[in-house]
Amino acid sequence: MSTDARFPALRGALRAALGLAAFTLAFTALMAFTHYVTRDRIEAAAEAQQMRLIDDILPRDQYDNALLKDVVTAAPPANIKRIWRARRGGAPVGLVFETFANDGYGGRIELVASLGADGKLGGVRVAAHKETPGLGDYIDPARDPDKTRPWIEQFIGVDADLPPAQWAVKKDGGAFEHRAGATVSARAVTRALGQGSAWIAARREAIFAAPADSNIGADAQEE
Amino acid sequence: MELQHLRESAHNGLWRQNPGLAQILGLCPILAISTNLVNAVSLGLATVLAMALSNLAVAALRRWIAYEIRIPVFILIIAALVTVLDLAFNAWFHSLYLVLGIFIPLITTNCIVLARAEAFAARNSVFASTLDGVMMGLGLVWVLALLGALRELLGSGTLFSGIDMVFPGLSALQVFGDGYPGFLLAILPPGAFFILGGLIAAYNAINAHRAAHTPPATAAATPTTPAVAG
Numbered sequence: 001m002s003t004d005a006r007f008p009a010l011r012g013a014l015r016a017a018l019g020l021a022a023f024t025l026a027f028t029a030l031m032a033f034t035h036y037v038t039r040d041r042i043e044a045a046a047e048a049q050q051m052r053l054i055d056d057i058l059p060r061d062q063y064d065n066a067l068l069k070d071v072v073t074a075a076p077p078a079n080i081k082r083i084w085r086a087r088r089g090g091a092p093v094g095l096v097f098e099t100f101a102n103d104g105y106g107g108r109i110e111l112v113a114s115l116g117a118d119g120k121l122g123g124v125r126v127a128a129h130k131e132t133p134g135l136g137d138y139i140d141p142a143r144d145p146d147k148t149r150p151w152i153e154q155f156i157g158v159d160a161d162l163p164p165a166q167w168a169v170k171k172d173g174g175a176f177e178h179r180a181g182a183t184v185s186a187r188a189v190t191r192a193l194g195q196g197s198a199w200i201a202a203r204r205e206a207i208f209a210a211p212a213d214s215n216i217g218a219d220a221q222e223e
Numbered sequence: 224m225e226l227q228h229l230r231e232s233a234h235n236g237l238w239r240q241n242p243g244l245a246q247i248l249g250l251c252p253i254l255a256i257s258t259n260l261v262n263a264v265s266l267g268l269a270t271v272l273a274m275a276l277s278n279l280a281v282a283a284l285r286r287w288i289a290y291e292i293r294i295p296v297f298i299l300i301i302a303a304l305v306t307v308l309d310l311a312f313n314a315w316f317h318s319l320y321l322v323l324g325i326f327i328p329l330i331t332t333n334c335i336v337l338a339r340a341e342a343f344a345a346r347n348s349v350f351a352s353t354l355d356g357v358m359m360g361l362g363l364v365w366v367l368a369l370l371g372a373l374r375e376l377l378g379s380g381t382l383f384s385g386i387d388m389v390f391p392g393l394s395a396l397q398v399f400g401d402g403y404p405g406f407l408l409a410i411l412p413p414g415a416f417f418i419l420g421g422l423i424a425a426y427n428a429i430n431a432h433r434a435a436h437t438p439p440a441t442a443a444a445t446p447t448t449p450a451v452a453g
Contacts, residue, residue: 016292023288023296027303034307038314045317133258134379134405145401 054096057123058086058114063093072207074216078199079192083207083216086114092208093117098127099196101188106130109139109188115160115200124155124193129185136185151179151186155193160201167194228351236358243366243419244426248335253367254415256326258378261385263371264364266323266330271360273308273330274339277301278356281344288345297340298331305331319389335359366422373418378409 047068054067063086070087074080081098094116101109109129114122126140137143141150154177168174169186178186200207203216210216242248252270257263280300281288288296309327312320320327330336339359344352375381380403384395408414 012291016289019287019289020292020295020299023284023299027299031303031306031310034310038310041314042310042317045314045320049317049321132407133410134407 053112053125053127054084054114056125057112058094058096062086063088067096070212072210072212072214072216074199079195080199083200085208092204094122095200095204095207097196097200099192101192103184103191104129104131104188105136105182105184106132109185109192111189111192111196113155113193113197115197115204119160119201119204121155121158121160121193121197124152124189126152126189131185132182136182138179138182139185139189151177152189160197162194164194164198167191167198229354232351232354232358236355236360236362237365238362240359241362241366241426242335242359243363243370244423246335246338247423248338249333249363250419252326252329252333253363253370253419254412255329256323257367257371257374257415258410259375259384260368260371260382261389262322263367265319265389266326267360267364267367269308269312269323269327270330270333270336270363271357273301273305274336274356274360275353276304276308276356277336277340278344278352279349280304281340282347282349282352285345293345294337294341297337297345301336301340302331316389322385335363369422370415370418374409374414377406377418378414379403379405 050068065085065087067084067086070085072083072085074083079099079101081100083098084096086093086096094114096112096114099111099113101111107130109131110127111124112127113124116122129137129140131137131139133143138145138151141152144150144152158175162175165173166175167190169176169178169183169190171178171183172187174190176186176190178190207216236242238245240246243253249270252266256266277297277300281297284296284300305328308330312323312327339356343355347355372382375384376398380397380399382396382398383393386393386395409418
């Protein structure tokens with residue numbers, strides 16, 4: 001007496017399992033192949049996208065190193081993620097850093113900003129946000145109805161050493177404008193920028209001196 | 224024969240069993256992405272591709288798919304093909320991918336794709352199934368386009384905003400001029416429900432009007448929409 005005759009249900013289950021396994025294998029192979037073919041293109045596209053954002057806040061003619069390769073990271077409690085170091089002929093020019101605010105109206109707002117050698121902000125861009133369309137999304141210059149003087153431009157040239165109390169919207173007694181009806185988005189961006197740029201400015205030397213791809217801890221020397 | 228087949232498939236997908244208006248399947252992407260015309264049509268076209276490919280694959284492989292495990296296999300096929308599409312979008316249409324990014328994987332969960340695999344592709348030829356996928360997808364595209372256009376027009380007074388992400392150099396159309404104050408509700412999710420509700424009402428009204436003006440014999444022959452959970 002064979003096993004097959006005694007356990008017909010088992011046999012059916014085995015066949016189904018083998019069939020499912022075969023399909024899984026075949027389609028996983030298809031996905032792996034596609035990943036292999038598209039990997040380099042996706043990486044290049046993501047880099048180009050990143051550079052498009054950075055070009056808006058740090059002109060390419062100011063530095064001559066491979067900016068995206070010259071990167072260090074920071075960890076909490078700093079609200080900083082990656083920091084790219086711009087150099088010209090090996091000498092420090094400026095820093096481009098990713099910062100974020102967790103208290104936007106629609107959750108987290110991701111920002112990219114540059115800090116020049118003079119300790120002043122060179123520019124700020126919103127990399128990702130979920131602020132209300134038509135209300136709070138003016139923080140992104142592409143969505144700002146005021147094209148001649150977008151809201152985010154007021155941060156250009158602001159000194160990172162500005163006292164913390166000044167890093168706030170005018171409604172809260174700070175130095176920065178906001179648009180009526182959507183204070184929360186402006187407040188979040190302003191505060192995050194204040195914290196972020198002060199953190200960066202205080203560790204400027206250490207950031208430039210650190211080896212590429214290393215992590216700048218919160219304990220890095222403050223000047 | 225083939226021509227009649229094509230006509231029937233087109234009529235089914237575009238009107239009689241329209242996924243957006245009659246089957247009311249796949250509401251998740253419809254409501255989430257239809258804030259403007261460009262996003263709506265882009266995701267719609269991605270869905271057409273996903274449906275055509277998944278119907279093609281299911282119809283071609285149906286002989287080897289055991290009946291008991293057909294649903295997991297369909298889902299496997301759909302998920303794999305959508306992943307392939309997702310990677311392809313990321314590689315070749317990167318700026319559009321940044322907008323549609325999180326919605327492309329969601330095509331997998333769009334039950335219209337699985338519904339057509341199970342209800343049509345599992346028992347029809349490769350050609351008929353692919354055609355069905357394309358037509359059902361196109362039915363979703365025109366509803367999405369109309370919904371996206373209405374929401375964008377009411378909400379921000381523009382059309383084709385974001386077109387530069389698909390065709391660099393083109394810019395949005397300011398239909399109501401710069402002074403348009405905007406109508407936020409149309410862009411927020413409730414606006415999608417209101418406008419889709421309006422479209423479904425109009426669709427039903429047109430069908431009722433047609434039924435009233437056709438001879439009873441034909442009207443009675445119109446089959447009702449199969450109810451598919453989703």
